[in-house]
Amino acid sequence: MYWDPALETLSPSQLQELQLARLKETVARAARSPFYRERLAAAGVTPADLHSLEDIRKIPLTAKDDLRARGKEMLTVPMTELVRLHASSGTTGKPTPVGYTARDLETWGELMARVLAAAGLHRGDIVHVAYGYGLFTGGLGFHYGVERLGAAVIPVSGGQTRRQIMLIQDFAPNALCCTPSFALYLAEVGQQMGVNFKDTSLRVGIFGAEPWSEAMRQEIEARLGVDALDIYGLSEIMGPGVGIECLQAKAGLHLFEDHFLPEIIDPVTLERLPPGETGELVITTLTKEAFPLIRYRTRDVTSLDYAPCRCGRSHARMSRIKGRSDDMLIIRGVNVFPSQIESVLVDVPGVSPHYQLIVDREGHLDTLEVAVEVDDTVFSDEVKQLQKLAKTIEGRIKDYLTVSVKVRLVEPRTIPRSEGKAQRVIDRRQQQGGKP
């Protein structure tokens, strides 16, 4: 069930040796980019200064803000070397481009093949990919992984739930890849259609792109009759395929340490935390060409377990993502920052910048409600005018973020303000135990 037995089961000392060699290469490569040349020079670090993996601490962290402000200066190859661009969402709503060389895509395909093999998939299997195809890395990431594995891919992308269920019945896939909430939604719609997923050929599901819980795993497994595995990845780093749970243990996600060097830090003091402690995951890419990232703050909160796993893989296991160290929300797999909503609201004449986001879960799908204060300038005595205003705001947010929201108009000064700063987000999903 290994795709790359040699590299997936390296002994700790072999792994560290490989990591150090690749770290030096990465630092040398990164120094070709204006951004890292400047950063490394300021820190006074050259590849020769890296005598052990611990020495990585001499290099400053890279933040999402750096990527947004200076992403183009992080490129280590001429633009002509790029063969694909994906995008990562940012707090401003302006997507940050992430470029790949041909070798980057090959590495990605290789790692996704590892993911699929860890889920027990092999040549001859059929994989239904319902992650979105496009700028989002989910769809294409899985797509090329399945092809690399030598299995057959059904490139369904998102939406059209009933049609997806028909495809699952007709094309008989063995694996389902989508967000965990969409998996449960499929089960629900299937029930309405009289389709029992336990009668389908599905045996395993690889679910990610949003946080989910152990309780949700049990529900998915019971309703779909599959083994449900958690996958991790992020567009800035590569896309899906940074880590995967193994079918044997289902206890933490093996982080592919020969390609990614993980650290856990305290998000406030930025100090490194000892193994096993919970904090923010920081990743250094070890093999990326176009956009290597050194000590990138993922903002995802997790912990690392270095104990051997029963599957035999030696790579450390990270726990399910326990939350975010910033205010990013994940709504139906889409990253949403409150500041993005704010930037839409300030462009609507008369709408005050006081708003509140209420995240909830209806059935198994996330809902986002935006409460907006109505003041004298936009108020009308006619219901239809106010409804039009709400629709306008909903339309603009949908255009900007690709997420459907419901706008609720509320009275002025009713959104609580505490010490001048409003409580922007109420996430009711956490109260239901549906989320970690």
Add this chain to the structure above:
Amino acid sequence: MKVEQISVFLENKAGRLAEVTRCLGEAGINIRALSLADTTDFGILRLIVDKYDAAREMLKAKGFTVGKTEVVAIEVPDNPGGLAQVLATLAQAGINVEYMYAFVQHSGKNAVIIFRFDNLDEAISLLQKAGIHIYQGEEVYKL
């Protein structure tokens, strides 16, 4: 010819309507007519009061979102077909009624109905030509 109406934005929350009426009562303002439009999320309270300016300022000071609209108070014969006749006159001229609501009190034998039109001035001149009685604002506040 025009009557000043106050509209108040109300969230669908228990006690909001009670709060508006309580504030008006404490300020010694009498409600002459009212209508409440509601949606799943919010309501719009429309009021004709005896002291328009005082009511508006007081509600604003209390933090309510208050709007001002000009409406028309029309005398409608209190007999079968009375309202239908008025509406037919308007419909023939292509004037749209945004909303309407009845006054609680009668003026003599007839009913008083408040109309909100998309084109107020055109509606007034049409109604006058048709011989339909329109109340002055001052008359309405004191009815």
